[in-house]
Amino acid sequence: MTDITLHGVSKTYDMDPVVRDLTLHVPAGTMFGLLGPSGCGKTTILRMIAGLLEPDCGDIAFDGVSVLSVPTERRRIGMVFQQHVLFPHMTVEENVGFGLRMQGVKLRQARPRIDEVLELVQLGGYNRRFPGQLSGGQQQRVALARAVVTDPVVLLLDEPLSNLDARLRDDMRVLIRDVQRRLGITTIFVTHDQAEAIELSDRMVVLFEGEAAQEGPPEEVFERPVSSRVARFLGSTNLIPVQVPVYPEEGWVDAPFGRVAVCCGGYAGGSVPRELLLSVRCEHISLHGEDSPGTVGSDGINTFHGRVLDSVFKGGLIFYRVDLEGFPVDVIDRSDRQFVPGARVVVQLPEQHLWVMPAVEYDGGPV
DSSP states (O other), X not given: OOOEEEEEEEEEETTEEEEEEEEEEEOTTOEEEEEXXXXXXXXXXXXXXXXXXXXXXXXXXXXXXEOTTSOXXXXXXXXXXXSOOOOTTSOHHHHHTHHHHHTTOOHHHHHHHHHHHHHHTTOTXXXXXXXXXXXXXXXXXXXXXXXXXXOOSEEEEESTTTTSOHHHHHHHHHHHHHHHHHHTOEEEEEESOHHHHHHHOSEEEEEETTEEEEEEOHHHHHHSOSSHHHHHHHOSEEEEEEEOOSSOOTTEEEETTEEEEOOOBOOOSSSOOSEEEEEEEGGGOEEEETTOTTOOOTTSTTEEEEEEEEEEEOSSOEEXXXXXXXXXXXXXXXXXXXXXXXXXXXXXXXXXXOEEEEOOSOOSSOO
C-alpha cells in the first residue's frame, strides 16, 4: 500500500491559477475523495499525480519519495476515466489485458489474471464479448478491471460514475468500494457529487478554486463544515445567524426565533466571536403537529412553534419550509403524514447535530 503526499503543489494555465499551493496527505490503503464544483482543479490534481501533467511548483511523493522525475508508465498507476475509452474492436479479455500486453505479457499467460479481475468486477464469463455488446455499467466495470489488472500501487478514478443512470451509480459505488477494500489499494477519486464522496470516502477534501477548503473524514466534513461555503456546497443545510448572549451562558446562543442550546462549535481562538452562524442539516430536524400525542411542550429545549410555508412530496421524503418567528427553516421529513401550508407545527433542533461557526460568507438567506 502506498502513501501519497502533495506539498505546496500549484498549477497555472494561461496565467489562470487552477491549483494553488495545495498540500494533501493520502494515507496508504485509503479511499480519498476530491470533491468540488466544476473547474476547481480536481482533474488537474489527478493528472499531476498520474504524471500526465507537471506541477509548476511543489512536490508529489509516493511513500516519501518524490515521483516528479518518474514517467507515468513507471509510477504503477491504474486510472479510470470519465469516458470508458475501451477499444471497440477488441474483446473484453483483450481490453482488460491491454496493459499486460504493453508490459510484454502474452495473452495466453495473462488469461488467469484477466479471469481473476473479471470475477472481481462481476464480469466472469464475459471474456469474448465486445464493448458494443455491453451496457454502460458493464463497460465501466471493464475499464475498472483494466485499471487494476497490472497490480498498480495507486488507483485514480476521474468521475467514474457520472455517465451512468441513478441505479447503475448505486451499484457501481458498491462495486468500487468492494474492489478497493479487497485489493487494499490507495485510491483517489474525483467527483462533484456530494453523496458519492460521502458514501465512498475514508477521507475527503472539499476544493474551491484550486484550494482545499476542508479536509477530513466524510462524517466530520458533512456534520461540521468549517465555513458557510462548505456547508452550502454539501447541500440540505440551514445556516442560521446567531449571537452569543449579552450575558453569556455556556452552551447557548440566540437565534432569530429564540435561545438555542448547542454542544459544539467550529470557531477557533481563546475568545468566542459574538456574531456566529448555526448550521443544522435539514434531515436532522424533527417536525410534529401541535396537537400530536407525545409532542414535546413549548418549554422543551430547542423546541419552537412555527407555521408551514410550503411542502413538497419527493418520493418517500417530504421537503418543508417552516416559518419560525419570521425566519424560514428547511426540513426534510421521512414521515408518512404530510402537513399542508399554513399548518401549525412544532420544530425540534437536535443539540447533538447543531454546529456553530464564524459568520463568514453568509448572505442572509436559508440554504
